[in-house]
Amino acid sequence: MAITDIQTFSHLTAADIETLGQELDTIRRSVELSRGERDAKYIRRTIAAQRGLEVAGRAVLFGSRNRWAWLAGTALLSVAKIIENMELGHNISHGQWDWMNDPEIHSSTWEWDQTGPSSQWRRAHNYSHHTYTNVLGKDEDLGFGILRMTRDEQWRPIHLVQPLANLLLAATFEWGIALHDWAIEKELTGTPKSELLSAPNREFARKIARQVSKDFLLYPALTGPAWKSTLKANATANLVRNLWAYAVIFCGHFPDGAEKFTIEQLEDETQAEWYLRQMLGSANFKAGPAMAFMSGNLCYQIEHHLFPDLPSNRYPEIAARVRELCDKYDLPYTTGSLGKQYLLAFRTIHKLALPDRFLKRTADDAPETSSERKFAGITLPNTERWADNNWLLTDPETGQRRGLRSALHEAKVVLEEKARHEKEVLREAKRALKEKARQEKELLREAKIALQEKARVEQAALRRKTVREKGFRVRLRRA
């Protein structure tokens, strides 16, 4: 079972979590207070740059029958679509720029260049996913209903095709998102499935019609003789955008260390615990400024989940402060290179395609999902003993606080120790067995020798007897 009790898991007391929450609030407030002209310029420039790139890309594609023009146009369009999706659509819809009071750059009105309608995505994403982050059965982004991303989800034979489903999802990511949000929209608004012309259905159909006809009908048609290559270019740009968005999302949510939670954890969850869940449930990846920009600053997924509505251009500075807090409270800060984070997610996808009996670890203690039970008998001090005083330990030697990060580390050490020990025992048993085998072989050999000896003696006796009898017969004949 995934985490049911974040307090125990995090090795923090309720009071500790409360102060942590206050410190995060302070960060939030200071960013809110310092939002201003500089930030506004950032988003306006991004918008202008994105539109410029898109126009340039579309223009170049008029000559797309030329190989180089095709490449350049496709690249420009791909980049434009990525920025539109990540830094603009995603972040503006989160309300990150609502503070500007600009009716054109506002979460309630922004529409993005993807198949699904923004409004449906906002509900599924901003509400379902961001409120219930990584809570099993509540956050439907956990595997998007297609992939089994935690051992807590029961294995079904369909999961065997997970490696394939994963590829398909990556290539058609915008469609996956669109269908996913559409289903959630209908569920959340209680729209009956039988109602074909329901508002969500109509909105969905209208958006798809516009998106598809734009990229696959109108633009190719506009470029006349170059229609075929333009069509290919548009499809490629969409594919590139899909793959990139998929990679960014998966690196933010599914590398090892991005924890999952159970519904029990939600009961009476305080605001501060909510913060903590966001921190422990997300993962970052390392990126330079350019890659950070292209990912819509979602390489700072942890910060984004803590403050989904603070301007994305401020995430780097927030990240520095969040890391400090992690150090202070001895909490893990999950990050790694893009490649590493993706490989971890990739490994989980493939591992969990298999039924549980092929999996070594459990949902309490696997690299991609763990729970407070993981620590049972390892580092958790007797909770009762520590109940009323602060059981977040301070190392007597270094004065360092010892919390989850140390505990995870220790758990790892203990596990390694255990594994080493088991190996040792195994080796000994093997040696003993070998020795026994050797002894038995020896005995066997001796027995064989004894037997041979016996046989030889008997044979000799027999021969003697025969000789004797022969002599007797000769003597008889002579006689």
Add this chain to the structure above:
Amino acid sequence: MVFKNVRDWLEAPAASVAERGGRLNVLRGAVARVTTPLLPDDYLHLANPLWSARELRGRIVDVRKETADSATLVIKPGWGFDFKFQPGQYIGIGLLVDGRWHWRSYSLTCPPDWNAPEHGGKRLISIAVKAMPEGFLSSHIVGGVKPGTIVRLQAPQGGFVLPYPPPAKVLFLTAGSGITPVMSMLRAMDRRGLVSDVVHLHSARTAEDVMFGDELRALHDRHPSFQSHLHLTGEQGKFALADLDAKFPDWRERDTWACGPAAMLDEIEQHWRAAGLAERLHVERFEIERSAIGEGGTVSFGKSGRSVEVDGATSLLEAGESVGVQMPFGCRMGICQTCVVTLSSGHARDLRNGDERREGDKVQTCISAAAGDCTLDV
């Protein structure tokens, strides 16, 4: 019929832009099929900020000092602005300060379809702004908005208007910046050559505080049927309505338009009601530009017509739900933006940090509370 359907279909993507039904919208809608999900305007306004009717915009072409603490802004609106407003209406105007757009409403002071010869005959609009002691934006405007600045606009609106043709006998009662909508009416009458029998009584503290003083005098000289009376409260004290009988004995026969501070308007309304003339009185209450006051208040819900009294700790979302209003909501903790609703009047406060929200702002109802009376657009 078929033609209309085709046209509707073509226009559909541009259905929400300001310039409704114009021929331009058919084109806009058609082009939007390839710029979707954006409108062509979203690209064009990058070349020229005025080339967009998606959100009305304007460029300030002139800033004229009226008095020590007031100024007239002359604005050239961009695409989609309706110049055929009625004299007396106001517009919403948004100005960018420190990266944030601040919205206020100001009365138009110009007549409809106005073009000033000194601005090359272009169609323009004007508003006059008086700096309020605590008014953040009005002080900003009067204190130094530069010509060339781009502003956002909202279409002219309001029911405080002068009918066309104007009634035969008119009384204007104004004080302070309450003169602005009446200025538009007077200028419209003057422009149309239709100045009926008009009496204008304007109160100001001193002669220097009178906005448009010269123009009033000139109008007075040009049109014998227009009488302009100034009442300087610094010397004469507040104008007593009881003096109306002595000063303008025929006031009861006049259609009256009054605009000024709330206390004055309350008094006038009472006076007119007492005289059984409530029907002939039109008043315009200015939004008072001030910081949020108080905690809690009456929250009204514009579309559903309900209202409820709440304290300063109750969220607007809870307030609405308590009286059965269908409020949009999601996380109920301020992160998802599902619950955002426009504050159509009054003030609210962000419960998380005490930040103030005001008329025209969009508020997250789950983490905002009433700061005084306010109205939500649900």
